[in-house]
Structures are given as structure tokens and as C-alpha cells.
Amino acid sequence: MINGFCHFHFVTHLLLSDFFFQICLNIFKTIDNMDSLLSSFFQKEKLNLDNIVCLQGHVNYTKIYLLDRRPIMVAKTLKYFERTFVGTQLNRFYRPNKTFIINLDQVQSVEEINNVVLVELTNNIRLPISRRKKKDFIKLREIN
Numbered sequence: 001m002i003n004g005f006c007h008f009h010f011v012t013h014l015l016l017s018d019f020f021f022q023i024c025l026n027i028f029k030t031i032d033n034m035d036s037l038l039s040s041f042f043q044k045e046k047l048n049l050d051n052i053v054c055l056q057g058h059v060n061y062t063k064i065y066l067l068d069r070r071p072i073m074v075a076k077t078l079k080y081f082e083r084t085f086v087g088t089q090l091n092r093f094y095r096p097n098k099t100f101i102i103n104l105d106q107v108q109s110v111e112e113i114n115n116v117v118l119v120e121l122t123n124n125i126r127l128p129i130s131r132r133k134k135k136d137f138i139k140l141r142e143i144n
Contacts (some may be wrong), residue, residue, distance in 0.1 A: 047072075049092065053123045055081050055101040065123055067106075096132040096137055110141060 053065045057078030064072045081101055085093035095101045102121060109120045117129040117137065129137045 011136045050105070052103050052127060053121050054103060057099050065125065067122065069134060094137065094140060096133055100127050
């Protein structure tokens with residue numbers, strides 16, 4: 001029992017010490033700063049559709065590539081954005097394959113190499129057009 005009492009006395013002495021109090025205070029300040037940092041990081045942001053170069057699907061997330069800064073990762077599927085963008089906004093967005101949705105206004109060049117159509121976007125991303133969508137994409141480019 002004396003050993004138990006000594007441990008209890010040591011812990012209560014440690015809890016009441018200034019040193020321990022300062023450590024706890026610093027931890028709570030850090031948590032408060034992290035909370036404000038995370039809330040500013042995860043706040044909703046309105047994006048200008050003109051600034052979107054392309055969207056790349058990653059399972060249940062989508063990486064949005066923008067003209068003016070680094071990409072943004074969003075917890076929405078590419079299918080969600082396909083339903084939202086493709087076929088709207090005067091046909092500005094097109095899904096050329098299962099991984100990407102591109103902004104047609106941001107297409108820099110289109111070339112065909114060995115029967116594969118490659119699109120280069122303004123941010124220097126090059127991506128292929130799927131075989132099934134090749135004819136539709138060429139027709140769409142002729143219209144625009």
C-alpha cells in the first residue's frame with residue numbers, strides 16, 4: 001500500500017506542478033491553433049469555372065487542377081462532377097476517359113499518335129482520349 005501511496009503522491013504532485021500546467025497550456029494552445037487552421041483549410045470555397053483546367057478522379061475523391069494555384073482535393077466522385085458539369089455550361093466540360101474531365105477552353109493542343117488521340121492542357125497535362133470517345137471528341141472539336 002505504501003508503494004501505491006507513493007505513486008499516487010507523485011502523480012498528484014506532478015499534476016499540481018507549474019511545469020505540468022505549462023505543458024497542458026501549450027498543448028491546448030496548439031490544439032486551438034490546429035482547429036482554426038483546419039477550419040480555414042476545410043472551409044467551402046467558390047471556384048470560378050474559368051480557372052478549372054481539369055478534374056482527375058481518385059476513387060471517392062477528385063483532384064481539381066486550377067490555373068492559378070496548386071490542385072485541390074475534394075471528397076466527391078468524378079461521377080458527381082460529371083453530372084454537374086458535363087453537358088452544361090455551353091459544353092465547356094468533357095469526360096474524355098474514365099479518369100478525367102477536361103475544360104475544353106483549356107485545351108492547348110490535340111494530336112494523334114499511333115491511332116491514339118492525346119490532348120494537352122494549359123497546365124501541360126497530357127492525357128489520352130478513350131477509343132470509345134474518340135469520334136465524339138473529334139466531332140465536338142469541329143463544332144467548337
